[in-house]
Amino acid sequence: MFVNFRRIRKCQCVQLMTTCLVLSVLMVCWEQLDSSVVSHVKSYSYRYLVNRFTFINKSFTIARQEAQSFSNFRFLLDHPDKCSGQDVLLLLFVKTSPENTARRRAIRSTWGNETYIQRSLGVTVKVVFVLGVPHVEPQEPPWSKRSGVGLQEALNREDRLHGDLIQQDFMDSFHNLTLKLIMQFRWAHDRCAHARFLMTADDDIFVHMPNLVGYLQDEAAKGASDFWIGRVHRGAPPIRRRDSKYFVPFEMYQWSAYPDYTAGAGYVVSRDVAEKIRRATLTLNASIYIDDVFMGICANAMGVSPRDHVYFSGEGKAPYHPCIYERMMTSHGHVEDIHDLWRAATDPRVKQRTSGFFGRLYCTAVKVTLLCKPYYFNTYPCKAAFV
Template sequence: MFVNFRRIRKCQWLQLMTTCLLLSVVMVCWEELDNNVVSHVKSYSYRYLVNSFTFINKSLTIPREQARSFSNFQYLLDHPDKCINQDVLLLLFVKTSPENIERRNAIRSTWGNETYIQNSLGVTVKVVFVMGTIQTKKEEPAWSKRSGIGFQEQLLQEDRVHRDLIQQNFLDSFHNLTLKLIMQFHWMHSRCPHARFLMTADDDIFVHMPNLVSYLQDLSSKGVTDFWVGRVHRGAPPIRSKNSKYYVPFEMYPWMTYPDYTAGAGYVVSSDVADKIYHATLTLNASIYIDDVFMGICANAVGVSPQEHVYFSGEGKAPYHQCIYNQMMTSHGHVEDIYDLWRVATHPQVKQRTSGLGGSLYCTAVKLTLLCKPYHFNTYPCKAAFL
């Protein structure tokens, strides 16, 4: 029997290369896992052992004159009479950028259509789009060029037709999202304080308005207070990687964990909570530019805690299925598909096919398949399959 030493050497080199490749992949993944695990361990240790949120609130408290710099912006577009003499169930703010006119039109034609809501659901919901100003050096969008008029004039024309744009004179950017959040609570306080609920949402979110209205009507009949609901983040640590969009330097936030907060894609608060948040913004440093985290800081300062609702999505998009639509509140990441989703999600057959014992058992099985994944799926949790 002859041994082929050349083949053995080739196999050894192949094994060595494969081993090195596997080790490299493991090291990269372990580093990422290690950073994530260590950050959360530190966060939970700080949260439950040190528990210094009171100290954080005191550290972020500033004089009212200084805090006013985060809210004292001129209104360029405003509708102070939007809610006058109306019983408003929900005041819904859509965070948008000036150039996203197609997204706004899609919302006006689907889940944010006030006339549909009034006529079909029998309640008053006021939908307004909140924004800052576009960067002056930024290239104007194609529709503005085709119209032959300036960008701000185009917004004025849009507002003359729909009367639903609220704009303040600060730069509309990711790092000014907290200014946009403050703007919403200040606008409600001065323009629509009698609305029973406030909702804030991104302009790429889908809201199942019939489900949401039914849910809020039930809560309103019970006189709910201290209410804040959404997709809750608990014990989240600040991201210190400079490569991340959500990077927060130590100088801005030196502590190891954030107070509990809800994903900024979409959440709802009762009117009493909205009023408390408004007053919190009058004395808190709003330089941290992650708006949902700042909401958590404000809420913690006034003693309000968020509640989890499994059918409010986080950053993920909900699966497309009638068993999901039956209980859906929000889903994130919808632009081109919003018209089709609105049509199928609100179709009367959804309730018919998912009701009764047979429909309930069928939907439980479907949702187990769709939601109980062995990997992270940032929309509805597995437990939603059993509700």
């Protein structure tokens, strides 16, 4: 028996090159692995083995007078009678920025059209846009449309025309989103406490209003309480990378995991939960500027847990297909396509094509193909194909 030493050396060379390649890839990706995989392992270990956030409530509790500093802002635009004398199924807050005029216009003419909802769906839904004051650009003259003064005048005109802007005099910015959250729940308490449900949504979200209304009507008939639904994040760790938009320093939040919360793109709570969250904001430190995380902290303090709904989107955009539209609740990341999506998703033929035994069978196969992909991230999960 003869041994081919050349072949052995060749195999060893290939193995060495393969090992070097794998190590190179690991070295390049290590930072990402450390910040995602490792941090999630730490997060789940903290969540389930160490404690269940028993110290968060104490650490975030502050004096009521100090907590008022996060809500003691003057209203520049307000509509105290928006809900007066009406049986409101849903009060919907859209978080928007002063300059996003086109987005607000698109929402008013599609899924946020209150007249359409009343006439076609037979319920009252109130849609308001919440915002702070525009940034002041020192280099811009006051009469410029891009200046803070020019934008504010445009907002005043827009509100006189539509009557749906709610504005307080804090600076409108990403780091003030928690102030918007507090404003929403306190405005709801003071102006529309009888609304059966409250929803908060981004201004680049699409809401399938017929599906959502039907779902909420069913929940209301069951006497919905402790109801909080959306795309749930469980065991999410704080991001400690300074280059991230969602960076949270240790001094602001020292634990390895956040309480459960729903993606801020869009979620719904019942009125009893809305009142509990409002009460929590009266004594909690709102300096953490990620609003959906602060929502989770408030809910944790009040003993409320979120419930996951497979057709509420996180950061992802849902696939364009009638089988998706048939059960869709929300989809994130829609600006230019919102009118086309509204027409397609609410077309009566969608229900016709997806109903019956063969329609459901066909749609299950389609949704498996569209949703059950390893790289399809943060929109509807694979299990949505079977719901």
